Each structure stands twice: as structure tokens, then as C-alpha cells.
Amino acid sequence: MPRQNWGQFVRENLQANDMTHIQLASALGISPSCVQAWCSDRRPSCSEPALLVQATARALGVSPFTALSAAGYRSAG
Numbered sequence: 001m002p003r004q005n006w007g008q009f010v011r012e013n014l015q016a017n018d019m020t021h022i023q024l025a026s027a028l029g030i031s032p033s034c035v036q037a038w039c040s041d042r043r044p045s046c047s048e049p050a051l052l053v054q055a056t057a058r059a060l061g062v063s064p065f066t067a068l069s070a071a072g073y074r075s076a077g
Helices: 006-016 021-028 032-039 050-060 064-070
Strands: none
Touching: 006 021, 006 032, 006 050, 006 064, 021 032, 021 050, 050 064
């Protein structure tokens, strides 16, 4: 099974939490266009440094380890 990428991870967890990209952006204090770029698998003008990935995990109520793996910071194994 291929490793989940960051965009897929964010999309699935937004849906699971019944949350919009605007709500997530507000919770993270970043631009909604940044979250929308993640969801569209485009490289946004903002990056996803490990601390932002961990904050995203908290906002979505998921494991930071899963989020870091989806963003490519940790091995999925």
C-alpha cells in the first residue's frame, strides 16, 4: 500500500472532522489558500515545517506521528 501523502492526509481528516479548509487555516493561523493548496496536492507558497504539521494534527485531532509521516518527515514503517 503506498504511503499516504500530505494532501490526501489533510483532505481525509478535514472530511472526517467535518471541517473546511478555512476552519483549519484559522485554527493554524495561516492563509486558507495554503490549506487549499495542500488539499489540491499543489506546492503552496507556505511550506509544512514539522511544527506546522504537528499543529495541523492537533487541530484535526489525529496523531502527530501519522501527520509527520504523511508530510514525509517520518518513515511510515
